Structure formats: C-alpha cells, structure tokens
Amino acid sequence: MIFNGIFMVYSSILGFLVGLLSAIFLTIVSFLIHFVWDVIPQQFDLPVYYPLIFGLIGGLLVGLFRLRIGEYPKTMDETLHEFKTTNAVKYEKQLSKNFFSALLVLSFGASLGPEAALASILGGLVSWVGDRLKFTLANKEQFVKLGIGAMLSTIFSAPLAGISEPLEEELSRRTVKLKWKKILLYSLSTFFGILGFTLVQQLFPKEAVFDIRITTIDWSYQVLFLIVPALFSGIIFGYLFLAFERLTQKIAGKINRPIVLALLGGLAIGGLGMLSPYFLFSGEHELFPLSEEYLRFTAGFLFLLAIGKAFLTNLCFAFGWRGGKIFPAIFSSAALGFALANLFPYTPGLIVGIVVAASVTIILKQSVITAALLLFLLPLQFFPGILLTCLATKKIAVLADKYVNNL
Template sequence: MKFNSVFIAYSVIMGFIVGLFSALFLAIINFLIHGIWEILPAYLNAPSYYPLIIGIIGGLGVGWFQRFMGPYPRTMQETLMTYKTTKSVPYRHQLSKNFFAALLVLSFGASLGPEAALSSLLGGLISWVGDRMKLTLAKKQALLELSIGAMLSAIFHAPFAGITTPIEQPDPEDTAKSKWPKIILYGLTTLFGFLGFILVNHLVPKETIFEIRMPKIAWDTTVLWFLLPALLLGLLFGYFFLWLEKWSDLLAQKIGKPIILALIAGILLGLLGMVSPYFLFSGEHSILPLSKDYKLYSSLSLCLLALGKTLLTNLSFAFGWRGGKIFPAIFASATLGFAFVRIFPYTPGLIVGIITAAGVTVILKRPLITAALLLFLLPLQFFPIVLLSCFISAKLDKQIRQRLVKNY
C-alpha cells in the first residue's frame, strides 16, 4: 500500500495523540493507585490485611462488571482480530466500558499491564476517526497498527518497538522497495508518540523508570558455562507461563460464574499482596528496586516470587481481571534470572538478560519486538547477546513445536 502525504500527516498526528492519550491514561491509573494503596491506608491506619480487603472489594467490582457488562477491557489480540474479521473496532458504547473496566482492574492492584486496555481504546478511537475521514479499510488497519506500535513504544520506553511490525510481520504485497517507506512511517509515528508521551509526563510527573540496574559490569569468563543453561531456563519459563495460561482458562470455564471467579482472583491477589508487594501491579515500577535488592532474598524466595507472579497473572486474567501480560511476564522472567544469579553470580546482568529474553520470546512469539522491549531495560553492553538469544529462542521454539505436531 502506498502512503500519500495526507495519510502520513494523519499518522504523525495520530501518533502524537496516542502518546498523549497513553500518558494521560497511565497518569489517571497511577493517581488512583496512589489513593487506594498509599493515601487511604495511611489515613485509616490500615491493618496488615488491608491488601485482602482491597482484593475482595476489587473482586466483587470486577465480577459485577464482567457479569453485567461483558469481558472488558478487550485485549490487544482481540482488538486486532476483531478488526481483521469485521473490518472495524466497535466504539459506540464500547469505549466507556473498556475505560472503566481497565480503571477498576488496574487501580485495585491486578498483576496485569495497561497495554490491553490502551489497545482496545485506541482501536475504537481509530475506527471512529477512520469512519469520519472516509479512510479505506487498508489505511484504517495501517493506522491501527501504527498507533499500537507507538503505544507500545511509549509505555515500555522502547523507541524501536514501533518499527518491528513491518519487519517481523510484513504485508505479503510489500516488496523490498516498498518496505522501507513503511518502516520510516512507523518510525515517525513512534517518534511523535514519544513526544506526546513525554509532554504529558513533563506536566504530570510520575515514576516511569523501567530498567534493571545491576552492579557495575565485571566480565567473568566463567559465565560462558552458564549461557546455555540460562537460555534453556528461559525457554522452560516461557512454556510454563503458556501452560498456566491454558490451565487457568480451562479452570475458569469449569467454574463459569463471573462474580465467583473474580472474587477468587481478588482474594488470591490480596493474600499474595500481604506476603509481598511485588505480587501487586504489573511490575513496571517494581523491577528496578528488585534489581537493586535481589541479594537480600534467597534463591528459593525469588523462584517462588517468579512462579507466584506467573500464576497470579494468568489466573487473574482468566478469572475476569483482564489486562496485559507483557509487563508481568518480563518481571517474572527477570525475577527467575535473579534467582539463578544468586547461585551462579557470574556477570549477573548478562544471565538475567538471556533468561528474560528467552522467556518473553516464547510467550510473545516475536523475537524482534522482544529485543526492542528489552533494549533499555538492560545495560546496552548486553544487547547484542540479548538480541541473539531472542532469535535462538524463537528458532528452538519453532523446532520444538514442529516436532510436537509431528509426533502427535
């Protein structure tokens, strides 16, 4: 598809609006979290079981919403699938449901991220804009993909995440000559998305650090013996995450009652929140302090944190607390990496990077976007090996799946 100057202008403006919208949405979520989890308990002199109280209240609220409003917010995959099948993303009476469902889930501490809600809101917004501007179906789809790329780049602080789609998932009609203009357009949209995001963050400051800060890098050749085990551990974590996802869905189908399901998830969230605050929220703001303090915990404690976070994320989603899984998957895989380097402390940042890269690649099935998301999470010196780990993991994952299909 050729992009004329008018569509390029639409894309750039939309990218800027996406950045503004994403930052404002996160600012609202952080304001509510601050009120529910910091101001209110301080004012009430809340007891130690306060997370359980909030989990129960949140579970009842989420359950009521799921029972009477439906499965909201829609996920990124559902938004894209809806567009591909219906050539539009519903927005009448849908935007408010996605918005308020996301506020409810995220502000009450769900171990889920905001990307699901943002993609559904952006999908509806772009369909509304496309209908009024009489854009073709192809251009509406391109605008939707551009906007989601800009959103991912902004909220994950990953400037190159927005240009991975035309590289990893090219249009069959694209040629080598036509691919580069598309990549440049994705890059421009992402750039203006960042500008919009930064503008709001400048006006409404909030903690946006998304990185792992390890001790000063001291290269140790002993680490070479642990590169392959780290990669295999990351792969196993990815498969465990996906298995728990399917198991949680099956369990939710057997119970089948939205209010009971959401209440169970809320109770589990509250109980684990009483054990450690690291179980709460998506992990975006928790990964930095954990990377500084992981030596204060035993390897077993860190393993249990990683596995518990994975269980809570998938159960919460399946039981009605719907949201994004990318942030929690990164947090849990990195935590497993911290557990590994507590036993084998050789160039720890590199080991954590490999385990995280392998695990998230298996979950997302997109090595390039995984590498882009992890680019500034880890020290830049490790990025070439992290990138290589993503592609090796994707290759091994593909071969394993092919063999499984062939044998069964």
C-alpha cells in the first residue's frame, strides 16, 4: 500500500510535468510558425508564391537532417515498440534530435501534429527517471503510457483521453472488470497534466485550439436520413486515408533518396499552401475558423480540402517530414463533414461529428480513444451520437476485416 501511494504521487508529478512540457513545446511551435509564415512575409514583402519558397527551404533542411541524423521524431507506436523490445526508450543524444526535428517539420508548414515528438520526448524522459529510481520494467512501461495519456488529454483538451487507453484494453478483452487502480492513476496524471498545461497557457494569448464552434443548434428531422450516409462517408474516408498511407510509403520506397523526397514534400506543402492556408500545419488551430467559414466555401472545395489534406499528411510523413497524424486526420475528416453539411444543412454539427468519429475510428482502429478525443470537439449534445458512431464503426470494421480475410 505504501508503494501504491508513492506510485500515485509519482503519477501526479509526471502528469504535471507532461502538461508543462506539452504547453511549452506547443508555445514554441506556435511562435516559430507565426515568425516564419507571418512576420517574415510581412517584413520582406515576399511574393505570393512564398509558400513554395518556405516549402523548398524546409524540404532541404529536413532532407539534410534526415540524411545526417536519421528519421526523427519517433512516432508513438515506435516509442512504445522500442520500450517493449528494449525495456527502455533511448534518451542519450535522442531528446534533442526528437525536439529539433519536430520544430523543423512543424515550423515549415507540414500537415502533421506534435503528438509524435512529445511522445518520444516523454518516453525518453520517463526512461531517464526510471533508470535513476530503479523502477521495474512493468512500472516504467506504465509510466510511459501514463505520460502519453496525459499528453493526449492536454493537447486535445479531452480530459477522458487519459483514461481511454485502459478502457479500450478492457473492451478488447470483452470484459467489464475495470481495474480501478489503473483508472485512478490515469485520472490523476490527466488531472495534473491539464493543470500544468493550463498554468503555462495562462501566460500567453489564448487561441481557439481543437474546437468546432456551432453557434446555434437547430434540430431537424431531415438529419435522420443523413445519419447512415454520414456514417459510411466517414468509414470510406478513413479507409481512403489509410490507402494514402500505403500509397505514399510505396512511392517513397521507390525513390529512396532522403533529400529528393524531402524536397518533393516541401514542394507539395508549398503548392497546396498557395491554394489555401488550410492545407498547412496540423489543423488544431484551423478547425475553429473553418467551422465559422465553411458556408463561404463550395462543397467541392471542402471535399478537395479533405482529400488534399489527407494525402498531404501521409505524403509528408512518408517523404521524411515526420510527425503525428491524429490532428490532420481529424481536420481532414471535419472538412468532409462540412462538405456534407454544406450540401445538406440539417443539424450540421451532428453530421460533422458522425463523419469525424467514423473516419478517425477507422484510422486509429480504436473506438473509445476516438470518442474520448472528440469529447469537446463539438457541443456535448452531440457526444452520445459520436460515441455510438465510434462503437458502431468498430463493429463494422471488424466484420469487414473478417469478410476480407475469408475471401
């Protein structure tokens, strides 16, 4: 019981430090993005094609970094896999590589998120602490998962994301016996993570992050006829996102020249950035303005934005601009939802929520975690529909996989 109490204290401290680190990292990224994409063009009166210039400069830097240093930042899956296979996450001479590679990729407009870099940095820090406090392997692995859960809760403004991982595990085992101790640890780390994140955020101007604003909610019976089309639109888009992932990896494997690949990625970033700034960056800051402006765009543009953003995200990653895919996956799915809402303006928030929930469930292959991430993306009135969509999508995906395997 004494050890459990100490473990709870360490979990709380870990969560608080994760929140601080996540907020500081995101603040640095926001500052660099503002400097590169706002300050420099205004100060030097750059031509309209400056996104191409920045894309190619970023591509050259990313290519050189990858050629000389390696493939960084590591992803969450790579971090957890490394921990399970080597009993640790490397931190000597690794933290700086993950940190600066992520700043480089995110600052130059890649359609990728910060969660990959944060997970790898957190994993290294937890391993460093664990080596000095001589925790057992099981406890160190628990700390890595606690840290990642707290990080997801803070950057997505989704408190339940921290405890969704153990819930997902229990559901996958088809049992309702929840381990309350694990839930408590995740809850503590999440609470203190949000506390640390909020303290840092109070020091800087606030921006609407990871938010879709629905000013008025007018329920309409016509939405009943759109629920199934929205569900399957989201499922199809999720599989399309994964298809883009396989396609871009195949193309990258054939070229297999880091600098050329990174330059091509920068060219794609710059070219699409000239069409619309919505193609740039991870999407957490762009969700809010898109939700306010989507009626100004045609459904065709929103559809192309969804497809283009999904393709660019996977192309960036495969071509050496490494980062997280969760933020852009949510943004591109939301753009598809707004395209449907543009065509059929019946309770648009619910339609967007269903499309995003179905798509992201397919991409992440996890229903509870997806629902937890989307908890505060839309008004709470839509959350029951989002949760049911996630669960239904997971069932449909399982049936589809069985059907394909039996062919």
